[in-house]
Amino acid sequence: MKQAESHILVIFGASGDLTKRKLIPALLELEKQNLLPDQFAVLGVSRTELSDEVFRSRMTEFLPKDVSSELIEKFLNRLYYQAISTADAYDYPVLRDRLFTIAKENNIPENFIFYLSTPPSLYEIIPKNLASVELNQADDGFRRLIVEKPFGTDLESAKELNRNLLDYFKEEQIYRIDHYLGKETVQNLLVTRFSNGIFEPIWNHNFIHHVEITSAESLGVENRGGYYDHSGAMRDMVQNHLLQLVGMVAMEPPVIIEADAIRNEVLKVFQSLRPILEDEVANYVIRGQYIESHIKGNLVKGYRQEDGVNPESRTETFMAMKFFIDNWRWAGVPFYIRTGKKLPTRVTEVVIHFKKTPHHLFGNQINTEQTANQLVIRIQPDEGILLKFGMKVPGAGFRVQTVNMDFHYDDLANVHLPAAYERLLLDSMQGDATLYSRGDAVEKAWDFVQPIINAWNNNPDIPIYGYPAGTWGPDVVDQLVEDGKWRYPCKNLSNDGTYCEL
Numbered sequence: 001m002k003q004a005e006s007h008i009l010v011i012f013g014a015s016g017d018l019t020k021r022k023l024i025p026a027l028l029e030l031e032k033q034n035l036l037p038d039q040f041a042v043l044g045v046s047r048t049e050l051s052d053e054v055f056r057s058r059m060t061e062f063l064p065k066d067v068s069s070e071l072i073e074k075f076l077n078r079l080y081y082q083a084i085s086t087a088d089a090y091d092y093p094v095l096r097d098r099l100f101t102i103a104k105e106n107n108i109p110e111n112f113i114f115y116l117s118t119p120p121s122l123y124e125i126i127p128k129n130l131a132s133v134e135l136n137q138a139d140d141g142f143r144r145l146i147v148e149k150p151f152g153t154d155l156e157s158a159k160e161l162n163r164n165l166l167d168y169f170k171e172e173q174i175y176r177i178d179h180y181l182g183k184e185t186v187q188n189l190l191v192t193r194f195s196n197g198i199f200e201p202i203w204n205h206n207f208i209h210h211v212e213i214t215s216a217e218s219l220g221v222e223n224r225g226g227y228y229d230h231s232g233a234m235r236d237m238v239q240n241h242l243l244q245l246v247g248m249v250a251m252e253p254p255v256i257i258e259a260d261a262i263r264n265e266v267l268k269v270f271q272s273l274r275p276i277l278e279d280e281v282a283n284y285v286i287r288g289q290y291i292e293s294h295i296k297g298n299l300v301k302g303y304r305q306e307d308g309v310n311p312e313s314r315t316e317t318f319m320a321m322k323f324f325i326d327n328w329r330w331a332g333v334p335f336y337i338r339t340g341k342k343l344p345t346r347v348t349e350v351v352i353h354f355k356k357t358p359h360h361l362f363g364n365q366i367n368t369e370q371t372a373n374q375l376v377i378r379i380q381p382d383e384g385i386l387l388k389f390g391m392k393v394p395g396a397g398f399r400v401q402t403v404n405m406d407f408h409y410d411d412l413a414n415v416h417l418p419a420a421y422e423r424l425l426l427d428s429m430q431g432d433a434t435l436y437s438r439g440d441a442v443e444k445a446w447d448f449v450q451p452i453i454n455a456w457n458n459n460p461d462i463p464i465y466g467y468p469a470g471t472w473g474p475d476v477v478d479q480l481v482e483d484g485k486w487r488y489p490c491k492n493l494s495n496d497g498t499y500c501e502l
């Protein structure tokens, strides 16, 4: 593993939610694992006036509890804060001076990573302002730019964002975060496929019947109604996270485990997605919106009653779609993806459904099953892999029953499963962009989803189905799948409804 290089991490939007809830806790976890460089500091930047001390104390709210007070103190002493008017170029000399002062005082080389954790409307202006004081490039040392999603709100704005970023930073300096790629089990998809001799030979249309990807959330839009109502499940989850998962499942083996080799293969998958034309959308894509219901006796609000949401909103909180990848490996194999809010539980999984045996040899037995093997890659929670296969029921005859071979990451002793932001931040410090999205792939993913969004906007006849909060979406989604069955991973919820018993 490469070492994280000494640097200052500059977080724009440091007074915001993402910084305190995800970024700072992830950095402390890296400190705990001894993975931060000795010479390292964080400079938080926003408009709100705060002293270093107040910033440090605000950042303690979401810190992990299992860290010693000495370590927390060491970590907090690495944090600094600078208030500037982020959109205003006149303030950037102040930022530059502060950065160089912190670097000098702490003997940190002039390497800087700039993290944009602000509203996306600032993603053009901040790089431009950094360039105005020459913080975008260096003769020695490095300058990197991490950009949070969303990368545009449609194809045109995504292209424009890429053009604007590239005006001031080179593609190899830009790290576009898709936190799904930082999840350990998403990376394990590559290891499962390419480090085992048994899977890759059957990972194609000859053996696979269909592929199903589910990302379900039990939460609703919480306090993000204002943002979500302009986004919806397609923009919020599918265009980025779920298509990246498709990329990992469907890609060809890269020639080497390196950023561009892997990202080239993901791009090829996106280039092979069969377009869904506007007039075909209703046949391939189903959208839904949660409506008021009772969950375990409690009345739960519908989406249109959420704060910040238009009471007549037609934004989808659920969507399911069927599509094809037109290439040699996947010809004719349907891919199904499904995501939604206020579903029965939180679970993300990829299911590879293998074809049944050509002949049901045991079909003449009473109460027997014809096995269709499934490989279930559980991304979260309860990360792991499950293989379903047929086994003889002990006793007379040849009755077949489906059983599980099941691996849970939890079973590994003393293994720390890093949070996505932990892994991604560390990678950016090591200069490794493998798990970050590349601009061309982002545009290609938009290219695929844009006709669907257009059809929804242009054709009011395409229905948006209501589904009671706490259910698996509109019943009509079953019609998308050829044999009418999605996998319902959490039919048996635990008593408190927080985890699924598989």
Ligand SMILES: NC(=O)C1=CN([C@@H]2O[C@H](COP(=O)(O)OP(=O)(O)OC[C@H]3O[C@@H](n4cnc5c(N)ncnc54)[C@H](OP(=O)(O)O)[C@@H]3O)[C@@H](O)[C@H]2O)C=CC1
Binding pocket: 012, 013, 014, 015, 016, 017, 018, 019, 046, 047, 048, 086, 087, 116, 117, 118, 119, 120, 122, 148, 149, 150
């Ligand atoms: N929160 C999350 O879980 C996730 C967030 N993201 C993305 O990360 C980014 C940050 O999200 P989040 O932290 O939730 O957002 P917040 O609204 O909580 O924070 C925004 C930050 O930007 C600062 N800011 C600077 N200039 C402006 C300006 N002109 N207008 C408004 N705010 C400004 C704000 O501070 P100040 O007012 O002091 O300047 C604040 O620190 C967004 O792009 C979001 O889409 C992505 C995935 C998950």
Ligand SMILES: O=C1O[C@H](COP(=O)(O)O)[C@@H](O)[C@H](O)[C@H]1O
Binding pocket: 179, 217, 236, 237, 348
């Ligand atoms: O990016 C986003 O992801 C979360 C889901 O992330 P997860 O790691 O909890 O699966 C989603 O809730 C949010 O709406 C979206 O913006």
